[in-house]
Amino acid sequence: MKSLILYWSAGGNTKKVADTIETVLVDKSIPVDKVKIEENLEVELCDYDLVFMGAPSYRWIPPLPVRKFIGNTMDRYRGGARPIGAPRKPGKFGVVFCTFGGIHTGIKEGYVAGKYMAQFFEHVGFLVLDEWYTPGKFHGWEEGSKRGKMGDISDRPNLNDLKIVANSTREILQGLDFEIKIAKR
Numbered sequence: 234m235k236s237l238i239l240y241w242s243a244g245g246n247t248k249k250v251a252d253t254i255e256t257v258l259v260d261k262s263i264p265v266d267k268v269k270i271e272e273n274l275e276v277e278l279c280d281y282d283l284v285f286m287g288a289p290s291y292r293w294i295p296p297l298p299v300r301k302f303i304g305n306t307m308d309r310y311r312g313g314a315r316p317i318g319a320p321r322k323p324g325k326f327g328v329v330f331c332t333f334g335g336i337h338t339g340i341k342e343g344y345v346a347g348k349y350m351a352q353f354f355e356h357v358g359f360l361v362l363d364e365w366y367t368p369g370k371f372h373g374w375e376e377g378s379k380r381g382k383m384g385d386i387s388d389r390p391n392l393n394d395l396k397i398v399a400n401s402t403r404e405i406l407q408g409l410d411f412e413i414k415i416a417k418r
């Protein structure tokens with residue numbers, strides 16, 4: 234199994250989650266590439282079996298470089314001639330991770346960004362195994378990080394948040410291992 238972590242991060246919160254996922258994959262001896270998203274980045278997703286994609290929520294959606302990367306990748310997908318429907322590619326799996334401040338409406342501010350990335354996976358035929366939402370300090374907005382809807386998030390993602398990410402990564406790998414064993418029967 235080959236894995237890829239695609240992420241974008243301006244302040245480091247989402248990178249912490251990406252780094253945690255990478256640590257678990259390395260620990261389990263799973264080959265992994267970790268790549269920061271840029272709008273002109275070209276990656277062949279199908280070279281990988283398991284792709285993690287993460288971004289912060291910016292005004293409820295992924296930041297512009299991530300949206301542009303998604304748009305460019307979709308334009309290139311099958312030479313731009315997309316089939317109607319989104320046929321699944323067997324054995325190709327995606328996991329979404331999103332960090333968010335949730336200052337005004339809480340975790341719902343992360344959901345739209347996460348679902349946006351999940352739709353990308355679905356459109357290219359990758360089965361979305363999970364979506365992870367991790368609170369992340371709003372850089373440059375002290376008051377918002379201390380007194381928002383999520384409470385004081387000024388130290389998030391903290392060690393406990395990252396422990397949850399690590400455990401969730403292990404669970405994904407266990408689940409896939411099980412699926413592969415069943416498929417080989």
Ligand SMILES: Cc1cc2nc3c(=O)[nH]c(=O)nc-3n(C[C@H](O)[C@H](O)[C@H](O)COP(=O)(O)O)c2cc1C
Pocket residue numbers: 241242243244245246247248288289290291292293294332333334335336342343368369370371372
């Ligand atoms: C320009 C900007 C816009 C943001 N907009 C939102 C938002 O609409 N909703 C939200 O929950 N968090 C918002 N945030 C907070 C970020 O999603 C959060 O701090 C995230 O963890 C930052 O990730 P990073 O450190 O990897 O860049 C915003 C942050 C910035 C800098």
